[in-house]
Amino acid sequence: MSLDEETYMEQEEDWDRSTVLDPMWEIQQTKTFTAWCNSHLRKSGTQIEHIDKDFCNGLKLINLLEVISGERLPKPEKGKMRVHKISNVQKALDYIMSKGVRLVSIGAEEIVDCNLKMTLGMIWTIILRFAIQDISVEAHTAKDGLLLWCKRKTAPYRNVNVSNFHISWKDGLAFCALIHRHRPDLLDYNSLSKDDPKKNLELAFEVAEKYLDIPKMLDPEDIINTAKPDERSIMTYVSCYYHAFAGAQQAENAANRLCKVLRMNQDNERLMDEYDRLASDLLEWIKRKRPWLEDRTLSENSLPAVQDKLDEFRNYRGKEKPPKTEEKGQLETNYNTLQTKLRLSNRPAYIPQEGKMVSDIAKAWKGLEQSERGFEDWLLAEMRRLERLDHLARKFRHKCEIHEGWAEGKEPDLENNDYSGIKLNEIYALKKKHEAFESDLAAHQDRVEQIAAIAQEMNLLEYHDIGPINSRCQTICDQWDRLGNLTSARRQTLETIQDLLQRVDSLFLDFAKKAAPFNNWMEGASEDLVDVFSVHTVDEIRGLIQPHEEFKATLNDAQSAFDELVEIGNKIKNLFAEHNLDIDKSNPYTTLTVQDIVSKWQEVLKLVPERDQALQSELLKQESNERLRYQFAKKANVVGPWIEGQTMKVNNLHMERGALEEHLASLQRIERDVVDYKAHMDELEMYNQSVQEAMIFENEHTKYTMETIRVGYEQLVTTTRRLINELENQILTRDSKGITEEQFEIFRQSFNIFDKNHSGKLDPMEFKSCLVSLSMAPPDDKSGRNPEFDRIMQSVDPNHDGHVTFEAFLDYMSREATDTDTSEQVKGSFKVLAGNKNYITKEDLMRELPPDQAEYCIARMAPYQGPDAIPGALDYLSFSTALYGESDL
Secondary structure, three states: OOHHHHHHHHHHHOOOHHHHOOHHHHHHHHHHHHHHHHHHHHHHOOOOOOOOOOOOOOHHHHHHHHHHHOOOOOOOOOOOOHHHHHHHHHHHHHHHHHOOOOOOOOOHHHHHOOOHHHHHHHHHHHHHHHHHOOOEEOOEEHHHHHHHHHHHHHOOOOOOOOOOOOHHHOOOHHHHHHHHHHOOOOOOHHHOOOOOHHHHHHHHHHHHHHHOOOOOOOOHHHHHOOOOOOHHHHHHHHHHHHHHOHHHHHHHHHHHHHHHHHHHHHHHHHHHHHHHHHHHHHHHHHHHHHHHHHOOOOOOOOHHHHHHHHHHHHHHHHHHHHHHHHHHHHHHHHHHHHHHHHHHOOOOOOOOOOOOOHHHHHHHHHHHHHHHHHHHHHHHHHHHHHHHHHHHHHHHHHHHHHHHHHHOOHHHHHHOOOOOOOOHHHHHHHHHHHHHHHHHHHHOHHHHHHHHHHHHHHHHOOOOOHHHHHHHHHHHHHHHHHHHHHHHHHHHHHHHOHHHOOOOOHHHHHHHHHHHHHHHHHHHHHHHHOOOOOOOOHHHHHHHHHHHHHHHHOHHHHHHHHHHHHHHHHHHHHHHHHHOOOOOOOOOOOOOOHHHHHHHHHHHHHHHHHHHHHHHHHHHHHHHHHHHHHHHHHHHHHHHHHHHHHHHHHHHHOOOOOOHHHHHHHHHHHHHHHHHOHHHHHHHHHHHHHHHHOOOOOOOOOOOOHHHHHHHHHHHHHHHHHHHHHHHHHHHHHHHHOOOHHHHHHHHHHHHHHOOOOOOEEOHHHHHHHHHHOOOOOOOOOOOOOHHHHHHHHHHOOOOOOOEEHHHHHHHHHHHHOOOOOHHHHHHHHHHHOOOOOOEOHHHHHHHOOHHHHHHHHHHOEEOOOOOOOOOOEEHHHHHHHHOOOOOO
16 A cells, blocks of 8 residues: 555544534435445345444444455354454454554444444445555546546536536536446437536436446435535445446557557568568669679770779769668668567567578678779779870880881891992991991890880780780881891901901091990980870979989080080091092991981980970979878868767767766767768868879878778768667667666666677676676576576577677566566457457457557458357457567568
8 A cells, every 4th residue: 555545544544523423424424335335245145224233243244345355254253242243343344454454443342332423434444445445547546546537537528527526526417427428328418407416416326227237325415405415425436437437448448558569560560561672672782783893894995984984983982872871771770670669569579581681781781892992992903004004105106116217227238248349448447337336236225125124014014905016016126136136247247357457537437436325325315305204293203303404414514525526527527628538428437427416416405495394394283283182181181080089979978877868869969960071071072083083092191091081981870870779769668668767877887887898798697797786686506507597598698699788688677677568468458358258350349449450450360260259250369479479571
């Protein structure tokens, strides 16, 4: 008994003698209490006529208590003496006191002596304990509970305002309203008038007696003619209404309970269908995208083809994938919510179709992201390779053109037998000329080797048009081999007749020896000045500018060499002029002339400023690229730490104390901040696109790449939404289980203390230690075993994974702290609606449940097969079991 009940009972036991002594109230209570007692005594085949006398021997009093309690009292004394009567009455009073009721000023002698006032007080105490005290409506008990029930049931009716158990009932409308609320077929409330209380009271008492088996305990005249009707009499009579309609209330409660269960089942099935649809769509999309991301072929082996692929990939990452990322998060949220609802309603966990588990989705998604990274790396590598090949192709063609220009006509010259039949001095000249050619040939060896090396690198990099390259390289190498062989053969021939050579024109020879290396130097300088370069950083272009500046510093020495050759040419010219020599004026040792040297020297002087301009232009480009690197790095060095900081906040939240709503609000604020931060991500993506379009592949100014920032941001979004969903489910669990905020905080803190590695899971020993800290761990038996703990582990780790999640831990603690709905409760509710039958009909369901839920049950219930079946009977027992059985979805 609660404190309120004790207080109320004490007040009633110490009853107001001024009112009990009132003759009108005494008469009314005598009649009402007599009728109430007879309504129970007739069940045992007896009754009373005079309430003060018929209880004096204690026999009928014991009989009354046995009928209303359903229990057997001590056997009464058979004697008729006063002592026997007192003993029997005392047995009845002792039984009343054993039920927690204190009897104040009421003794067995007063009842035996037929004291009416004491007898009425005793009967009122019995009525309070056995007819009124157990009435409870929304935490109200006894008198307040009964009054609240009356208020609620009569609230919709006009002219009725129940606020007490006396004057609120004088016009009879409150009695009629109670009857009409539960049995509208018994009277027409709208035809009643507040101005005719006698008619209203008579109608209510007659209908209650005839149809509800409630005896007439009150007289209309006594109520009408009394300023304040007796409260106890009306409470006694109204309590009979409550118990008469308890069956209807029971049916209403059963229907409400079933509506809640069925609505939950319908919602769960909808979430299952939604999960299956989202999982199928997401897996199908991943299945379509993986082959594209794993394809490593190009429509053509060129930079434009790679750029097209890169643009297509950017469109995928920026437009196509983000909605799918949202769908994946929604899928996980729906799955967690569904599992929480199933767990809270004692339903088995939802097991998706094979291949559609959350782990399958995560595995497929991880494979997709691995394919993405490989695809992007391949594209960038292809871009570098093709850029390198393009540079090598231009360089190859340039060197080939120079070499082929030099080699043109060299083979016929080497094969010429011009030394036959000529003068000795001419043969000697040919020997010297050949020596100059061999020097020239050796000078060209490096260029041929460079051509071969470039061709080899282009083969290794798989140049798309490698055939002509290899053919041209082979032609040059074959020609070079022939030139070498021809040169060797001619040298041997000239050496054979060397003893025939006597004279030499030292001046021509001197010019030839100095002109050839200077000419090679000029050709090499010209070749270097027009050489195609490919750089990617400021340091690399400065590495080209420095040698160029050093080359320009050598021009003064070259100018001196040039002046010396011009001077030799002038000497030759003056020699011919001075001696009027009538011979071939051409230099027999070289094809070079002074004019050739002058022309090539002017060409070198012209190429120097052009090279300056090209290097400076490239320097400006690389400085621009460096600015792009700084621009990306500056933004990345802000965005990256911000994402890491928010991630740390999210990860640390679960260790902090505080209400779930506070943590949820914090996470929702973080989520809003993350969503708002998307503008910074878009800005960084714009910088990254500029960097890629400028062919920038390295950035030493930041440790962050666009890929790492993208992954960090997406993981932050996913983790935040997952934790929000978990908190919402925890709040749902806490509220649906009736767990207080303090209880939940204790459960969560206890779990976190033993979750040493912050994995969100406890191993069996950690779980047992956690239960010990909460004083809930079962003790080991004498043998050291703990079968009860093993049973608990079976419930919290049904899959034998060797760990207990926080959800399973909370579910266990909730079950220990609160009651949950079960299949037995659902069966009991259906049985109430079915009128205690083993089957239910469509008509029962349509009458008691909302249309959509009634149709839901009708469509899923199997026909009842029992021996008491009637046509159309439905099996609610198997249906209730199936609600809590394995899902076939």
